[in-house]
Amino acid sequence: MDPYAQLPLPDAARPRLAELAALLREWNAKLNLVSRTDIENLEQRHIAPCLAPLKFLKLAPGATVLDVGTGGGLPGLPLAICYPEAKFLLVDSTAKKIRAVTDIAQRLGLTNVEARPVRAETLTGHFDFVLGRAVTALPLFVSWIKARLRPGAQHSLANGVLIWKGGDLTAELADLGVEPRQRFFLEGFFQDEYFKEKYILHFAAEDLARARPPRPPAQP
Secondary structure, three states: OOOOOOOOOOOOHHHHHHHHHHHHHHHHOOOOOOOOOOHHHHHHHHHHHHOHHHHOOOOOOOOEEEEEOOOOOOOHHHHHHHOOOOEEEEEOOOHHHHHHHHHHHHHHOOOOEEEEOOOHHHOOOOEOEEEEEOOOOHHHHHHHHHHHEOOOOOOOOOOEEEEEEEOOOHHHHHHHOOOOOEEEEHHHHHOOHHHOOEEEEEEEHHHHOOOOOOOOOOOO
């Protein structure tokens, strides 16, 4: 079964995605980048959903993208393969994961990728899009990155956040005080029940400017 059958992949991307999967498996034997109980489903359940934006996002040349909490380079590395004219910064606070991501990017020849072992809230600069995949609760995530967003609308979606989430987000969205512009359901893209109640949310940068700060942690 072709994990990418439902995606409009660029012609040159497929062999590089196969190489990415091989390198992730190589590194995963040394460092837990993807759950070892699920590594056999790497392409179908990890790489393919990272590429769902190909169905709805067209980036103008020179677009800048920040991937926060990238872990093993997901979603940033697959997207960098498929959007070669965009520039990607992948960050994670775990230095050993960034060493793996840097090695993979170099071996793939991805000159549009930089990886740094830093926390998102310490970054400077501005980006057209910020990505997050199962990072943390929405209010906290937005508090880390909203100052890094560059408002604008030169791409097919307004500049902002794309975040991969699942389940009932009613409480998180109420705490955030901002609704997503769009919700893209992964089950519909891949016709696979594994993706039921999993989706990508798009928040526009201009909307997130009014997001509420996260609640302080409860006192013991």
